Amino acid sequence: MERHEEYKDSHIPWVGEVPAHWEVRKLKTLVSRKSETGKPDGTVLSLYRDYGVIPKDSRSDNHNRTSENTDSYRVVGIDDLVVNKMKAWQGSLAVSQYDGIVSPAYFVYRLTSSKIFPRYLHYATRNASYIPEYKRLSGGIRPDQWDLSPDGFSQILYLVPPYEEQVRISEYLDRILDEIDALIEATVKSIELLEEYRRSVISEAVTKGLDPNAPMKDSGIEWVGEIPVHWAVEALGLRSTMLTPMRDKPEDLDGPIPWVRIEDYDGKHLSCSKAGYGVSQETIDEMNLKVYPVGTVLCTSSCDLGKAAIIAEPLVSNQRFIGIIPGKDLTSDFLYYLMLSNSERLNTLSTGTIQANLSRKSFEHLKLPFPSIEEQTQISRFLDQQTSAIDELITSRKEIVSLLSDYRRSLISEAVTGKIKVPGVK
Template sequence: MQRYESYKPSDAAWLGNVPSHWDVQPLRAVTSLKSDKNRPDLPVLSVYREYGVILKDSRDDNHNATSLDTSTYKVVKPGDLVVNKMKAWQGSMGVSSHHGIVSPAYITCTTKADRVSPAYLHYLLRSSPLIGVYNSLSYGVRVGQWDMHYEDFKRIPIPLPPKDEQDRIVAFLDQKTAEIDAAIAKKERLIELLEEEKLALVNEAVTYGLNRAVSFKHSGIEWIEKIPSHWVVRKISHLFRLIGSGTTPASGNPAYYENGTSDWVNTGDLNDGVMVGEVKKVSNLALKAYSSLKAYPEGTLIVAMYGATIGKTGITSRVATVNQACCCLHGAEKISTRYAQLWFYGNKNNIVAMGYGGGQPNISQDLIRSLRIPTPPLPEQAAIVEFVDAQTRIIDQLIQSTRIGLIKLHQLKQTLIASMVTGKFNVSGGEQW
């Protein structure tokens, strides 16, 4: 695409030069703070980094509780700007297309339609260069609790093309981002299909083995109809000598974590394979203070019991401690640890279905102990592991290459938006992006 014929300094460090005919004004020139309330009859809205302002009930992954009394919630109309000031540094803001109410902790502003297109402002304020500005204006002890003050926010200088040019930029970005989003959706669907193929392959191997010509028998397990006749069904409590968990040292005491020397695995570290990367560490002081913070040997199989990672597994490559959301299995007898891991992977959906709790169910150590695994003879387990690892390695490579392509598409989208709303390219240049 062509650049504009001439540029001028914007006097804004984040922005650099802008087209000569563009204006640069503080954000307060096109927005006004508002705080209308007392409309509990309106639907509750939420602000997402990925989507902007949406109906809270339109997604099932928002676990923030809505107040019983929403009369103090702020009223938002189509065209209003909404900012989650605690997560502005992540880009959690947007111009609303809904009429509803938001948390009183959010910043809400009207936009001056004679000066700025709401859609242009939406693209601009969520662009990657400005997210860096919000980061520098946000303060707090913990990253997750950083706060950006409105007084700082309203002073941010923003580029303002003529209104008709804003509309052309929006039309261009709507078209191009829709094309990129369609390509993203195709890659995401491909990853889903590859993961389904991998799951089916593993499940079939640990359920029926590699030789379908053998005789079969009923498994006695609710979700597994039949298994090879020579396989033996055993409880996990009979297959591992050591089964336990861990704990979380008080986060308010830095001494438990500073200069830590012992690996401390959380469920987010689990990768359904052997864990070789770095994890958070705890200090010797923490080990002495918490008797439940046990060190488990290398080769321990860890199973996630709580939250979004429930059922995920990992095998340690070093001695490690764990938090209370992890169940540790060590000292395998009559089963290889890797085979047990594959069994958990192939049967994850059924295991999770046995959990208890609300939107994110939990499983317990007792439940894991009681699970029954059909176990082939050890040589047959080794053959199954070798076969599955070879086949899934190919699938994993395809998934990884697709994810790399997905990252590039997201980067392309962000670069395109940032380039257009900051005047790096002329939307009227007549060339294709």
């Protein structure tokens, strides 16, 4: 990409040199904060890091509740700059293309300078190289409660090219980013299809077996349907023992025996804490903590139900799990795949209005199909091969999404800091 003919020092540490004909302006010379309220019937807007400002009801993944009384919601107009004061340090700010209202937790700014093109300001404020500065200007007890300082925010320096050049930069980014976003969306969709296929392969194998010609019978389990005639149907508690963890969290987590959380799940086997958490034998004895033996299938019993992993090293966990220890007629590998295939069912059995929970008794009474040990081993080996191949495809596609996302961020940064001269700029 072509560069500009002459550059100068911007005196902005995270930006460096910029085109010599560009201005450097404080945000407060471009916008002013507005606090207009009193339009409770306005369209409620949400601010996404990935999508910017959009109507809240346009997406199904926004679980933030709208207040019953929206009289105090701030009014947003087209071309207003909207900032989530608690998540600005994560890049949650954008110029709106919609009229509407937002939560009082947002800052809203009106453009006051004729020198700034709204769409350019949108990209300039979302430049990833500014994130550390937003973080520096945010403070609080813990990150999820950090608030951006409005005074500090107003003092931030931004680059202001000639107006026509801003328009060209914005049009270029709109066009190229639309193409990148389409590629990302298509790749993410292919990942979702692969994950769905993975689940179907597992479900088919652990409920129908590997012999397509095997005679079948009704399992008596509504969500399973028919199973091979020689398979048994029993409650999980008859083929295993359950180990439930203590509710109390150890104060000292510097010991050698891993103490794991849901965040530590990463594949079929689980052997360590990603955060390095662990407990000592002394803590285990004092608190009577339950240690899961190798071969235990550790399943989530709260919040994110349906996850499972085989314990590869003795460890302990927080209270959001249940350890299922296979008996003599059940292998750890088959049980692992069997529990994965029942993730949807586990969620329907859960209780709790705020977060899903599943009791030990529910796990023990769960009716499941069981083939012989020999057939369990064959099915597990088959699924190891099949899921490994699918996982490789998923990993490669996730890498593509990551590369495209990185390129997207770098393109915005290079365009709004003048490191590249976009087509159409003289």
